Amino acid sequence: MISLRKNRLTFIQMLVSLYINRRLIFDLTKREVLGRYTGSVIGVSWSFINPLLMLAVYTFFFSVVFQAKWGINTSQNKADFAIILFVGLIVHALFAECINRAPSLVTNNVNYVKKIIFPLEILPCVAMGVALFHAVVSLFILLVIQLLFSGSISWTLVFFPFILFPLILTTLGISWILAALGVYLRDIGQITAFITAILLFVSPVFYPLSMVPPKLQTVILLNPLTLIIEQSRKVLLFGEIPDWDRLISYTIFSVLIAWVGFWCFQKTRRGFADVL
Numbered sequence: 001m002i003s004l005r006k007n008r009l010t011f012i013q014m015l016v017s018l019y020i021n022r023r024l025i026f027d028l029t030k031r032e033v034l035g036r037y038t039g040s041v042i043g044v045s046w047s048f049i050n051p052l053l054m055l056a057v058y059t060f061f062f063s064v065v066f067q068a069k070w071g072i073n074t075s076q077n078k079a080d081f082a083i084i085l086f087v088g089l090i091v092h093a094l095f096a097e098c099i100n101r102a103p104s105l106v107t108n109n110v111n112y113v114k115k116i117i118f119p120l121e122i123l124p125c126v127a128m129g130v131a132l133f134h135a136v137v138s139l140f141i142l143l144v145i146q147l148l149f150s151g152s153i154s155w156t157l158v159f160f161p162f163i164l165f166p167l168i169l170t171t172l173g174i175s176w177i178l179a180a181l182g183v184y185l186r187d188i189g190q191i192t193a194f195i196t197a198i199l200l201f202v203s204p205v206f207y208p209l210s211m212v213p214p215k216l217q218t219v220i221l222l223n224p225l226t227l228i229i230e231q232s233r234k235v236l237l238f239g240e241i242p243d244w245d246r247l248i249s250y251t252i253f254s255v256l257i258a259w260v261g262f263w264c265f266q267k268t269r270r271g272f273a274d275v276l
Contacts, residue, residue, distance in 0.1 A: 094134075098172075123179060180265045
């Protein structure tokens with residue numbers, strides 16, 4: 001376990017810290033995932049059952065009750081809308097789980113704060129690891145359902161990790177900032193819960209971006225989830241190549257956000273022990 005010195009706050013040092021502590025991040029992530037299901041009858045199997053039940057509910061209400069269609073394609077079967085919707089929910093859930101947990105990451109691990117050698121900066125990474133585990137499980141279920149209903153899976157899904165990568169960096173950057181603020185401002189958790197709930201509706205989860213009036217599309221695109229959700233559907237469901245120009249621009253922005261978040265966390269961590 002190696003923690004960076006307070007004067008080493010460059011982006012490269014951030015990567016070095018994550019690389020050096022990769023084993024610790026993996027072990028803590030594994031422990032937390034298993035710990036969530038300790039005492040349950042079927043254990044980790046709940047991580048598969050929960051998204052499967054959620055997909056079934058969405059399929060029933062949106063396709064049977066509301067008879068919703070995605071866009072103007074009237075040839076969709078009853079599961080198509082739910083599958084398209086599920087992609088957006090996977091992305092939003094990944095972001096929301098990390099952001100909602102971030103303000104309490106340090107306050108819930110006071111014992112780590114007292115340990116000088118413990119790298120506190122990995123706590124958001126552990127939360128991200130848990131969220132990624134659940135996202136991968138949901139993605140697996142999505143692909144299985146898609147294969148059952150459509151008979152094929154598009155090869156363009158290989159681009160999905162490249163689409164998700166900038167969102168991971170952005171989420172980590174925001175999580176570092178919120179984790180630091182959460183030590184000094186305990187109300188941050190209430191605010192993040194409200195914001196992530198709003199993002200569910202201002203992100204193209206329940207509707208395609210094309211349905212938004214052109215004047216508002218620019219505003220919607222400022223949402224960090226919009227581009228990722230739209231591009232994820234392109235590669236996972238529609239068999240299209242991602243918009244690399246936009247993704248590269250987003251990645252550059254995400255690198256900046258990650259570094260700023262890391263910098264803020266390392267700068268403010270000196271006062272954690274005094275506050276806690």
